Amino acid sequence: MQKTKYYIGILFIAVLFNSSSYPSKKSYADLYEDQKIFMAKSCVSADNYRMMYHGWGTKEERVYLDEKSPLLIPDTVLFRERYNAPFHLSRIIHNKEERKEFNRKIKEGEKLPMTCITYEQAQLYLDCLTKIKMFSPDEISIRYGVSIQYSLPTLEEYEFALKKKILTDGAEYLADGNIVLIDTKNKKLEVVTSTEIPVRFRIVIHRIS
Numbered sequence: 001m002q003k004t005k006y007y008i009g010i011l012f013i014a015v016l017f018n019s020s021s022y023p024s025k026k027s028y029a030d031l032y033e034d035q036k037i038f039m040a041k042s043c044v045s046a047d048n049y050r051m052m053y054h055g056w057g058t059k060e061e062r063v064y065l066d067e068k069s070p071l072l073i074p075d076t077v078l079f080r081e082r083y084n085a086p087f088h089l090s091r092i093i094h095n096k097e098e099r100k101e102f103n104r105k106i107k108e109g110e111k112l113p114m115t116c117i118t119y120e121q122a123q124l125y126l127d128c129l130t131k132i133k134m135f136s137p138d139e140i141s142i143r144y145g146v147s148i149q150y151s152l153p154t155l156e157e158y159e160f161a162l163k164k165k166i167l168t169d170g171a172e173y174l175a176d177g178n179i180v181l182i183d184t185k186n187k188k189l190e191v192v193t194s195t196e197i198p199v200r201f202r203i204v205i206h207r208i209s
Helices: 002-020 046-054 059-072 076-083 096-108 119-135 139-144 155-163
Strands: 028-030 037-040 148-151 170-173 179-183 188-192 204-207
Touching: 037 155, 046 059, 046 076, 046 119, 059 119, 119 148, 119 170, 155 179, 155 188
Parallel strands: none
Antiparallel strands: 028 037, 037 204, 148 204, 170 179, 179 188
16 A cells, blocks of 8 residues: 555656646647657747846846847847837836837737847847746756756757648748748748848757756
8 A cells, every 4th residue: 555655656746747847738849759859839929039138037137138138139120110119118108098009019019920130149039048047947947957958949850840730931040040931831941041031930948957
């Protein structure tokens, strides 16, 4: 009886660990079915990118981010054109209706993918995410020693993602600095060095311990 309880306890901990230490299936796909590499099912939104610049992080994290954040500033003119809202959120609006309209425009950008940035800026955003995770690991990471790294996907990872049907047509940054053009209808990926299409970017999470 005691031994049975022991094994049930071990099984419970294993289930808890597996369900808590990995990204949500709703948001991420397990590319190789080994629970080690996960690709986001959607690209980084304009709102999330902007929040990295403006307000994420504890005091310790902000010391690091405040040094890096000026490098995250996109083409602000292009940002306003594409998202109908300013990148910088420090504008003070006293008129209630103007503020309501301003907030509405900001919310419109929440689900729109972030573009009008360079490959270096996309990579820096992911480096900052990894650093934040090191500063403030969650409870599961502390308890079980789980360590993760955020990065841009490789072409091979895109090929697996294409098979899993989690991609949408468009242009996205690759880990090597090139751009992949995605054609889901013809199940085709094309690597280019430049494009007129707005380039977005997607997160891959590597579980490294």
